[in-house]
Amino acid sequence: MTRSPKETDAGAALVTRRGLVLGGVQVGFMGLLGFRMRQMQVEEADSYRLLAEENRINVRLIPPSRGIIYDRQGVIIADNAQNYRLIIVREDAGDVDATIAKLRRILKLDEDELERSLKELYRRSPFVPVTLADRLRWEDLAEVAVNAPVLPGITPDVGLSREYPLGEDFAHIVGYVGPVSDYDLSKLENPDPLMQIPKFQIGKFGVETRLEANLRGKAGTKRIEVNAGGRVMRELSRDEFTPGSDMQLTIDHGLQNYAQARLAGESAGAVVMDIETGDLLAMASTPSFDPNLFVRGISSKDYNSLRDNPYKPLFNKAVQGLYPPGSTFKMMTGLAAMRHGVIGQQETVWCPGYMSYGGRRFHCWKRGGHGWMDFDNAITQSCDVYFYEAAQRLGVDKLAETCREFGLGHKHDVPISAVREGIVPDTKWKAQVRGERWNPGETLNTAIGQGDVLTSPLQLAVMTARLASGRAVEPRLIKSIDGVDLPVTEAPDMNMPAHLMTLVRKAMYNVSNGRRGTARRSRIVAEGLEMAGKTGTSQVRNITAAERARGVFRNDQLPWNRRDHGLFVCFAPYDKPKYAVATIVEHGGGGSSAAAPPARDILLYALYGDVPPLEAYPSDQRERIRTEQEQLVLRPRLTPEPKATRA
Numbered sequence: 001m002t003r004s005p006k007e008t009d010a011g012a013a014l015v016t017r018r019g020l021v022l023g024g025v026q027v028g029f030m031g032l033l034g035f036r037m038r039q040m041q042v043e044e045a046d047s048y049r050l051l052a053e054e055n056r057i058n059v060r061l062i063p064p065s066r067g068i069i070y071d072r073q074g075v076i077i078a079d080n081a082q083n084y085r086l087i088i089v090r091e092d093a094g095d096v097d098a099t100i101a102k103l104r105r106i107l108k109l110d111e112d113e114l115e116r117s118l119k120e121l122y123r124r125s126p127f128v129p130v131t132l133a134d135r136l137r138w139e140d141l142a143e144v145a146v147n148a149p150v151l152p153g154i155t156p157d158v159g160l161s162r163e164y165p166l167g168e169d170f171a172h173i174v175g176y177v178g179p180v181s182d183y184d185l186s187k188l189e190n191p192d193p194l195m196q197i198p199k200f201q202i203g204k205f206g207v208e209t210r211l212e213a214n215l216r217g218k219a220g221t222k223r224i225e226v227n228a229g230g231r232v233m234r235e236l237s238r239d240e241f242t243p244g245s246d247m248q249l250t251i252d253h254g255l256q257n258y259a260q261a262r263l264a265g266e267s268a269g270a271v272v273m274d275i276e277t278g279d280l281l282a283m284a285s286t287p288s289f290d291p292n293l294f295v296r297g298i299s300s301k302d303y304n305s306l307r308d309n310p311y312k313p314l315f316n317k318a319v320q321g322l323y324p325p326g327s328t329f330k331m332m333t334g335l336a337a338m339r340h341g342v343i344g345q346q347e348t349v350w351c352p353g354y355m356s357y358g359g360r361r362f363h364c365w366k367r368g369g370h371g372w373m374d375f376d377n378a379i380t381q382s383c384d385v386y387f388y389e390a391a392q393r394l395g396v397d398k399l400a401e402t403c404r405e406f407g408l409g410h411k412h413d414v415p416i417s418a419v420r421e422g423i424v425p426d427t428k429w430k431a432q433v434r435g436e437r438w439n440p441g442e443t444l445n446t447a448i449g450q451g452d453v454l455t456s457p458l459q460l461a462v463m464t465a466r467l468a469s470g471r472a473v474e475p476r477l478i479k480s481i482d483g484v485d486l487p488v489t490e491a492p493d494m495n496m497p498a499h500l501m502t503l504v505r506k507a508m509y510n511v512s513n514g515r516r517g518t519a520r521r522s523r524i525v526a527e528g529l530e531m532a533g534k535t536g537t538s539q540v541r542n543i544t545a546a547e548r549a550r551g552v553f554r555n556d557q558l559p560w561n562r563r564d565h566g567l568f569v570c571f572a573p574y575d576k577p578k579y580a581v582a583t584i585v586e587h588g589g590g591g592s593s594a595a596a597p598p599a600r601d602i603l604l605y606a607l608y609g610d611v612p613p614l615e616a617y618p619s620d621q622r623e624r625i626r627t628e629q630e631q632l633v634l635r636p637r638l639t640p641e642p643k644a645t646r647a
Contacts, residue, residue: 076641093153175206
């Protein structure tokens, strides 16, 4: 059909309009595209360049080497050892099960460790690396590296792991490290990014945890180039880490080992303190444990065996254990009473074997009585009645005041775990803690270190050092940091009457050397090294009437865990005090038989710097002492390691 000219013109006009619209749209689109391309290539180029770099370049943390811990002689007691390990990143591994199956054909894996690692792998974000296996042999690591193309997401790595070469000797002091746990992270408001590093180790106990900030160091960073599969191609740049600070303790490894060996077989604790500087030279607690077990994560079986041991190897008896001090407390009672003038220095008190007060009898340990007792004889023979009388006149508040001046009832600032405050009771304490009024009869129990009084061996060592020196010496555990010695602060004077302090020291001398002294069997006979001390027995539980009816009359007839604790405090040399020692033997019986002999031996080792010679002992004991020394399992004294050996 032929179109009219009018229809033709109308159609042409329509086509032109459509063409113009379409062309306009195309031009507009091209213009917008060109504008956007210009914007992306010119104005936003840096931003996209950065995104591209992030796809190609990763920034990773470099864990710092942990500070090394030395003893006072420079012997390493906490070190870093090379650790070969495998790390897996879930998002790079793809099929994790398939990758693990391939790895099993190359390397024998510990099933328990693998199970823990996989649980951690799926608990964390897919991009967070997790340690799959550690403490591998170099040969195993090399074999994995050769097969890397078929093991996506698995990377061989070399790190550092904590090592305790002296093992059990320093377990309660240095403590141990362990992998960061969710619980550790929950306690921190802003956790260090280092905490996200797989199996990163932090202090869990002892010096390791108390000085964590010093020992940890600061992370470094490295920029690495990776390919599309996430494989590391090369390292582009590196900022080195700052290592943790090296710490030197005041503890002597030889003395510490001797103290641990001398107390072996007992549930016991001992503290040795330099009276002049306050340096803690030994802090023994037996039995102990191997801290290396905790570094990788201790098994439930091993932990349960330690936890359920009745001798409590995980418990630091030197600073964490609190015990009634028994008669080691009597110096405080007598000194406070004489200081406040309620009893004379030469005044005597009649001891018939008991004291009647408040309608009941408070017995002396010697049921037949001691007769007339002055302070010196009361300390020497440990008469209870004398101190009942002194405390009754004095009152518990003034007694507590003097005790605190000598370091009892005080949490000493020593950087190890679980240092406890103890209890020195008075009227205010009972009102606050129990909401009750003080019963005057309680003062008499307090006077002989029973009742509510609780002290640690550390506190008793401080008390003894202050009695020996007349100065308020403070315990010190850190000798130097990064090779720089910490200053030794001169201890202030105690402001105690000098003649009373002399009287107390003389009485303690007679305890060890007097004919009737309760610790005479444990005296030191070496000229110029004579010891002054005080025995103590801490009652755990009275023998009941029913038990007496069954024929149980003596402490050693009771089950072990119901027997009395034995305590002993001492210092030497008497004329020029150098070292103070405090010991506790849990359920060991009397202090004279259980605690005094090991305390004397430990004190002698400190004085001689080695196993004491037989000449230091009474002649009738030397053969027995020789046998005991031969049976001791001692570590040879070690020489300091050159600092250049640090990992």
